[in-house]
Amino acid sequence: MKKILMLVDELYEDFELHYPKIRLEEEGISVVVVGLEKKVYHGKKGLSVESDMTYDQINMDEYSGVIIPGGFAPDFLRRYDWVLNLLKKYNNESKLIAFICHAGWVPISADILRGRKATSFYAIKDDMVNAGVLWEDSSVVIDKNLVSSRTPKDLGDFCKGILQVLSK
Secondary structure, three states, X not given: OOEEEXXXXXXXXXXXXXXXXXXXXXXXXXXXXXXXXXXXEEEOOOOEEEOOEEHHHOOHHHOOEEEEOOEXXXXXXXXXXXXXXXXXXXXXXXXXXXXXXXXXXXXXXXXXXXXXXXXXXXXXXXXHHHOOOEEOOOOOEEEOOEEEEOOHHHHHXXXXXXXHHHOO
């Protein structure tokens, strides 16, 4: 069974966490929610999720990739060395790195997007382009191991992209 990490912090975008989690679990993929602390995290719109594990409990080698929901959480996630090291490791190993909306800030901070194709919420397009991203205004952009989408409206295509990359 494949296992995927789902990063979480306060004020994540509710549907960008819960929709992919449920969709991947439907396919028999284990989704492990991981945060800085073992606690209940609250989404922007009132949903909540409890982290299954903390960063220091994770063996990165046991997972096939990572999903980063948007919202305000990416601005917190990009500050943690563990998260940035995870993205660098997974990128070097060509493991799935999926991000949506404002979550593009996290791989920007990990410095793994230069020269790669991706998309994001339009408000951070300049951040993406300034980080060297070949930015596209598409519902999903797949560049090898990277899967990116713009907004919750794109979640169907985002999940299809994740499943496509995981099937390789």
